[in-house]
Every structure is written in C-alpha cells, then in structure tokens.
Amino acid sequence: MPLMRHSNEVREMAGELGKYKLCVSARSADKAILKKAQDGGIVTQLFKFALEEGIIDGAIVAGPGDEPWRPRPFIATTVEELMSSSGTKYNISPQVSWIKEATRSFGLDKIGIVGTPCQMQAVRKGQLYPVGLRDVPDKIKLAIGIFCMENFSYQSVKQLVEDHAAMKMEAVKKMEIGKGKFWVYGQRGQVVQLPLKVTHKYEQPGCHVCLDYVANLADVSTGSVGSPDGWSTVFVRTRNGDDIWSKAIAAGCFETKPIEQVKPGLELVTKLATEKITKNQKTVEERAKFGVNKGLRNPYLGPK
C-alpha cells in the first residue's frame, strides 16, 4: 500500500490523511508527562520543548475551567501551567478566540496553539485573511492539531457521564474514546464503557459537515488512533513542524517507533478518516438539498 512506504519523504497522501512529511508512533520520554497524559503526551511534551527552547513563549491550551471537565482556553507560559492542562476533555474549548489576546495583554510574540481540525482551519484562515487579527498571523509559531471524529457540548458530556455512566463529573479521573467505546474512569477505580452508538445523538450537528479527521492543516497532528496504548500517532506536516519535531527528537524528548511496525497502524487511521469523511460528505450533500429551493451552502466551497 502506498501509505506504508518510506516514512521520511513528503507524500501526496490520499485526501483523508492530508499531506505529511513523516508519520511515526511516539510517546514522551518524560515519565511525569506520561503519567498525566491522555496517550503519548505528545502535545504537552512538544510544547514543553518549544517553550524551553524559546521557539514559543506561550501556548494556548485547553486548561481547567470553572466546572469539572469543562475546558477553557488558557495561555500557558510555564511548564507547570502546561502540565496542569494535559489530558483530553471531550467538549468544546474555543482556542482560537484567545489567539489575538495572546499577542495583546499577554504580550506574546511566539504563540503555540493546540486544537481540533476545525480550529486548525480557523488558524490558517486567520493567517491568510487576518480580518480582526492585526499583527497576529506571523506570531503563530507552532500549531498542533489533534485527531477528531466529532465534539460534544459540555451539557452533552455531562449527560453522558452523569446519566449514562452514572458518575458525578468531579468523580471522573479520565475519559477516553477507543476500541469503539466511550470510556469513563472514576477516581475510585470504577470503569464504565458506553457504546459509541449512545453518544451519537449528543454530537454537535456542526461536526457532521467536517471533512478533516487528522488536522490536515496543523504543523504537527497527533492522536491515539493507529498506535498502541500509551503511544500516539504523529503526523509531521509542515516544514516548520518538521524543524521543531526533529529538534525535539534530537533532544531526546520522544521515543518513536516506525508507524509500519505498530498495530493497528495507519490502516485504522485511514479507515476511520475515510468513515468520517464519507459519512459527513453525505450530510454536506443532504444539506445542499435542505428546505425548498435553497439548501445550506457547502462550507468547503465558496458561494456561487
């Protein structure tokens, strides 16, 4: 299969995985990060490295919010602040809304940002057409994308956890989507698994027109899918991403394995990406016929 050939050359991939220079399975070499991380601690480790090396002077991460498991965009300028934000929270954190503020009252010149594929699209669009983002585009120095099938509102996650999994939000230690299930781990050791089918009705409808699973526009994108437990699949996509990633590797920040040698590998990533895109493409087409003689515009195409 063309996906499995050499890992260090730029490949024109099938649309579903976007363009990338390199794909590996990786995890942080830092035990403290791994302990708190969702999977391989890639985002936390890469931002930590970039902060320490002065590649960025702050990163917009999904920090702890006012309610348990409710993230809020947070500008981390120290490793401690970064560490307090690690782990996935399965609901919305409007990361891009802070990108300008980071350059203003926070006085940052070199910003890192982590976000879902749609947020990476927004960042790139903002860089291309900086309407309302005066002097921001050139300050974005590292954009890390995370794999995303769909997202939930906070109320939805709360309902899944409190009603379906019968657990208080503050009692949850970790949430995870994997192996076809939504997993909720309690502080006291209880584990609840919900079939993904149950979660579907709680998904944001807006996510159903998204045709990007692996954050095609990020500098580096990462997610658990395709790698063994405790490891993450990493796509290094841009020249800038490659530069930072190779410096981080040289500094011994990550353990890596060739993606070809891990199970389930890129085949699963491709499968899920294809599923998402095929399913959502249908929604886009259906929406075009929505209503009488009007329909909703395909967000990926310009107005006619």
Added chain:
Amino acid sequence: MWNYTGIAKRTREYHEAIILSKIVEISPTTRHEGHSKLVLKVDDAGIVERGDWLSITPVRGVEKLAIGKTMDQVPKIASRVCGICPIAHTLAGIESMEGSIRCEIPKDAKLLRIILQCANRLHSIALHNILILPDFYLPGTDTKINPFSPQEPVRSVAKRIQRLREIGQTIGQIAGGEAVHPSNPRVGGMYKACTQQAKTKMYDLAKEGLVLAHEQMDLMLAIINNMKKRDWVEVGGKQIPLPKTLGYHNQGYMAAHPVYASSNLDECPGWDPKRWTDVRPWDWYMGEGEVSLADPSYPIGGTSPVGTKVNPQMEACTGVPLYDGAPVEVGPRARLVTFKNFDEKGTWGQHIARQLEYTDSLYAMINALDEYNPNGKVLADHIPQGDGSLGWAANEAPRGCDVHLAKVKDGRVLYYEMLVPTTWNFPTCSRALTGAPWQVAEMVVRGYDPCVSCATHMIVVDEDKRIVAQKLIK
C-alpha cells in the same frame, strides 16, 4: 435714514475684495489627514491679508448616531471618526461617560490608559515627521528632504521614524488591545489587565524607543532651527521669502493636562464647559467670492483656476468653537505654554514643541509602567448607570485638547458632543496665516498637524448650550 457708516464700510470691503485684493484657493491641502482647503485673500505682493482654512470633509453626524445607544457603544463608534487619533477619541468618549455617571476607575486601569495615550502620541509625532519633512531643508544645503529617498542620511532617518511608529503601535496594541481602534478600554476601567510578561515587553520597547526618540528629536530640532535661519523657501520652482513671524497669532492657548486628560471628576478640572461657546461658520468665514489669482506651478496640480467660485461660509463643515469668546490654539505648544513656560511662537515653535513631546511621552509611559501592577484590579466594582447629568473629558490628543461631553441616563446616551483638536485650531490657524506669502500657507497649516476628518462636526450651541444650528448632510 441713510446709514452712511454701513455704506462706507461696504464700499471699502468691495474695494478691498475686488480692486485691491486677490483671492487664491489651494484645494485640497496636502500632507495631513482629511480634506481641507485654503481660501486666501492676498495683496499685490502675494501676502495673505485674510486666510480661511476650512474643512471640506463631509459631516459625520456621530453626535446624532450616539443618541439612544448604550454608554459602552458610543465611545467605540465615536473613535471611528478617525484613524490617526482614535485612541484619544476612545479615551475621551469613555471618560466623558464616566464623568456623567460619576464612576471612578481603579489606579491600574488609569495607568494602562496613560500608557496607551503615550503610545499613541509617540506614533503620531513620528508620522507627522514624515508629513512635514518635505517642507524642510537638509541643514547647510538648499536641498529639500525627501523622506522616501533611498539615499543616506535620509534613509536611516526614515527607518528610525518607522521603528518609532512601530514601537508606539505595538505598545498601544498590548495596553489597548488594538493599535488603531483600541478594544481594551471600557466604561469603568479596562477589559483586561496586562500580564507581567506584557509589561516587561512594553518596558523594553519604551526603553528602545527612548534612545531613538532622543536621536530623532535632536535631528528634528537641528532641521527646524536651520529653517528658522533661512530667508527663502522654494515652492513650485520659485524662491518665496520666509517671514520670521511665520504662523504668529494673537489668540490664546488651551490645554487641559500636560500629558493625559482632565475630566469633571477631577478635583481641579483643567477645562471648563462654561467657558466654551460656538459660532456658526456662516458668521465666521468669508462670504462668496471668485478666484482671481492662480498659479499652475504650485505643487500637486497648481491652485484652483481663475474664475472658480468660492464660498467658505457655506462650504465649511465645522462649527467654530470659542473658549472665553475667542479662538484658541490647542496642541503640543499649547500644552508646553500652559504647563512648562514654553515661549517659542509661530510655526517653528509648534514644530519644536512637538519634538519635545517625543521624549516626554516615553518618560511618562515608563513612569506609568513602573507604577503598574499586573495583578491589580482594572475594572470598577460598581458602575453606575447615570442620571442624565453632564460629564466631560478633555483628553490631550497628539494634536491638541480633545473634549467630549456626554449625558448618560440609565446606561443610555442622551447627549453627546465632540470638540476635537483641529476644530479648535481651524479658526486660530486661519488667523495665523495673515502676513505670510500665500505659497507658504500650507506650511502654517501643517504646523498644527491637522486631523480634519474627526474635526468635521456641525452642532453649534449658544451661550446657554442650546443647539442653534446643525448640519448633518451637506
């Protein structure tokens, strides 16, 4: 009964206007913000006997738009009248609202506003340098300065000016949210405090700016002082004599504060609304006339051709505000005269005063940064909604005292008025044109660093502050 005096007076005016005096019109004037023109009545030698400098930018009607809007919206709308000193308009607008609702803001919010104000002033002075330099000569030569020339020493001066502007705008952006129309100030204080990191960055930039500002100020002072010694200046290929009294006038000065602003909440307010009145332009400017002198070689397309009809009374798009019944000068010199015993007169004095404010603005900024506490509160605990009483704020914008007046009731604006710097300067500058060759009249205008578009307002009030005239669409 015949009114002999009246007839004699009219005959004399007619005689002067038609027989002796000639009218020349420079339209539009260049190298300043907005659209304005000069209508000059000159004698045989080309010396201005009476000059009218007037705004021809269409009236905006912001004061009318403001009515019924919330007190948070209006300063943001008002700041859109201009892109050069929107920071002054935002701050004056907000502080006039705070004056009306009687809201005191926390100290750190005030400090951020001072930093923002000084950043704006720094950038504005640097921009003005670019606009006036083509009027000046390289000291010791007869070569006029082209700030866009790739030749040294001009290129490094231009680069320094751009860096000063960049520093001003970046600091404004951090403290105010945006360099042009600041988003951070709000009624009651500021939306966001700046972090320690942001404070450090502003401090570093201000320190860098201070060195450059000293160099730039020294250079500009050398250039201006050289100009003072010159006897002639070249305009449109001709050598025009340069009077030693260029831009002199006998009007007063008005400044509310040496650096920042004053409002009705101050213990000793720096401005008094009771001393302000307005005159309608048709009672102030010259009446109908016809251009009788033209010079096609005058820079940028020549003056208006002979036969062009002029009517400053009806064309002017500003009211004429008076302080103690007379026009006043506002701006850097007014500040220095009022607060620092500055005594240089005329156009050169104005330029010198402006250069002196380069370093003043940076020192004020550095002092404010020293005092600023990033962990401090920047929003008042309680923001009253207003009972309709009058509040005003007189902000010292780069080009002069920018007074906004407002009445707020239940959070809504009942009344709003903007008396912006160049509105004050229009009649004063018109008086200062007298006695100069008409070819150098634009140099006098540029001395005021005019910002015409925000000066274009047309609500005229009488002594009792009743609206006696308004012109929204011309």
